[in-house]
Amino acid sequence: MSRSINLAVIPGDGIGQEVVAQGLKVLSAVLPEDVKLETKEYDLGATRWHRTGETLPDAELEALRHHDAILLGAIGDPSVPSGVLERGLLLKLRFAFDHYVNLRPSKLFPSTATPLAGRPDIDFVVVREGTEGPYTGNGGSLRTGTPAEVATEVSVNTAYGVERVVRDAYGRANSRPRKKLTLVHKNNVLVYAGHMWKNIFDKVGQEYPEVTTDYLHVDAATIFFVTQPERFDVIVTDNLFGDILTDLAAAVTGGIGLAASGNINPTGEFPSMFEPVHGSAPDIAGQGKADPTATILSVALLLRHLGYETEAARIEDAVAADLAERDGSTTRTTDETGDALAVRVAG
Numbered sequence: 265m266s267r268s269i270n271l272a273v274i275p276g277d278g279i280g281q282e283v284v285a286q287g288l289k290v291l292s293a294v295l296p297e298d299v300k301l302e303t304k305e306y307d308l309g310a311t312r313w314h315r316t317g318e319t320l321p322d323a324e325l326e327a328l329r330h331h332d333a334i335l336l337g338a339i340g341d342p343s344v345p346s347g348v349l350e351r352g353l354l355l356k357l358r359f360a361f362d363h364y365v366n367l368r369p370s371k372l373f374p375s376t377a378t379p380l381a382g383r384p385d386i387d388f389v390v391v392r393e394g395t396e397g398p399y400t401g402n403g404g405s406l407r408t409g410t411p412a413e414v415a416t417e418v419s420v421n422t423a424y425g426v427e428r429v430v431r432d433a434y435g436r437a438n439s440r441p442r443k444k445l446t447l448v449h450k451n452n453v454l455v456y457a458g459h460m461w462k463n464i465f466d467k468v469g470q471e472y473p474e475v476t477t478d479y480l481h482v483d484a485a486t487i488f489f490v491t492q493p494e495r496f497d498v499i500v501t502d503n504l505f506g507d508i509l510t511d512l513a514a515a516v517t518g519g520i521g522l523a524a525s526g527n528i529n530p531t532g533e534f535p536s537m538f539e540p541v542h543g544s545a546p547d548i549a550g551q552g553k554a555d556p557t558a559t560i561l562s563v564a565l566l567l568r569h570l571g572y573e574t575e576a577a578r579i580e581d582a583v584a585a586d587l588a589e590r591d592g593s594t595t596r597t598t599d600e601t602g603d604a605l606a607v608r609v610a611g
């Protein structure tokens with residue numbers, strides 16, 4: 265039976281363009297010959313906005329919906345007012361395609377540099393809620409720009425939205441050897457949302473007697489990410505806490521250039537979207553300095569999501585082997601890292 269992948273590609277802004285090219289290079293190299301890869305690139309991001317004023321028109325949203333998956337580089341540019349592309353393009357996609365599981369694995373590969381002493385064994389996954397919290401845009405400003413301005417940004421948490429992501433996290437914890445799930449929130453202060461999260465977490469936990477659970481306030485969690493990251497297996501948390509924690513997780517596992525993510529629509533009704541955790545990095549864009557590994561590992565998540573487990577594992581093994589041989593004293597270009605990984609996965 266012939267197989268095919270119909271992939272939407274949104275390179276986006278800054279280093280997004282550079283790293284996506286390497287992700288596609290490795291994807292083409294890893295796929296067996298009987299898998300037909302079709303890609304369609306979407307011109308979305310800062311350049312498009314400057315040209316037409318559009319972020320994500322309905323026609324493109326509709327077209328994107330019919331792909332098997334989406335590979336995205338990064339969105340955001342200093343020439344565009346902050347939030348225009350982030351909300352109008354990236355978050356619009358996550359919301360429209362109901363990406364309620366924002367999956368962000370963190371693994372410290374052997375020999376990768378970490379700022380942590382003692383080289384702890386880090387291998388956890390953050391299940392970040394992807395469609396609610398303070399990200400919904402439920403806010404406003406009164407008397408804008410005056411000394412009497414009032415601004416709100418309301419965190420929206422629905423029992424439906426919390427339960428489905430918590431359930432997903434329990435399922436993931438249950439399928440991992442350590443079977444441990446940590447809820448991170450701030451229910452000592454956010455007593456409405458925090459208590460709802462905790463109540464739902466405890467309720468769903470009764471269906472998973474083999475999963476060990478614990479709870480941490482988000483501020484304490486940042487301590488343990490640095491002092492005891494090995495204590496974590498699966499973490500479930502809200503949209504904003506998950507955003508912040510996963511940049512920290514990247515920093516302790518070799519840097520933001522290695523951190524991959526998947527915006528998953530578990531029901532399969534909409535395409536899931538895979539992207540590095542990092543942004544468009546305007547400070548290094550166009551210099552060939554960006555590490556494409558995060559995007560390449562995101563391609564591995566994409567392949568696993570579509571059922572190509574062998575190919576996903578080949579990419580992860582290639583990254584592990586490549587990291588073991590990377591010489592910290594010489595810096596490779598974005599293209600050279602992509603080439604090296606493409607050769608490894610093909611070989």
Ligand SMILES: NC(=O)c1ccc[n+]([C@@H]2O[C@H](COP(=O)([O-])OP(=O)(O)OC[C@H]3O[C@@H](n4cnc5c(N)ncnc54)[C@H](O)[C@@H]3O)[C@@H](O)[C@H]2O)c1
Nearest residue numbers: 338339340341350520521541542543544545547548554555
């Ligand atoms: N998913 C996304 O598209 C996404 C994610 C985060 C930020 N952003 C946007 O990106 C823009 C820049 O944001 P920021 O500076 O806060 O975060 P950033 O992740 O772009 O950059 C933070 C730091 O990490 C470095 N860095 C990032 N990716 C790297 C890579 N692959 N290799 C080497 N170094 C890398 C950058 O050079 C910078 O010093 C903003 O417009 C922001 O909104 C988009």
Ligand SMILES: CC(C)[C@H](C(=O)O)[C@@H](O)C(=O)O
Nearest residue numbers: 340350351354355507541543
């Ligand atoms: C750019 C921004 C909207 C985005 C987020 O906050 O989710 C980014 O920081 C990320 O981590 O993917």
Ligand SMILES: [Mg+2]
Nearest residue numbers: 507508511541
């Ligand atoms: Mg972020």
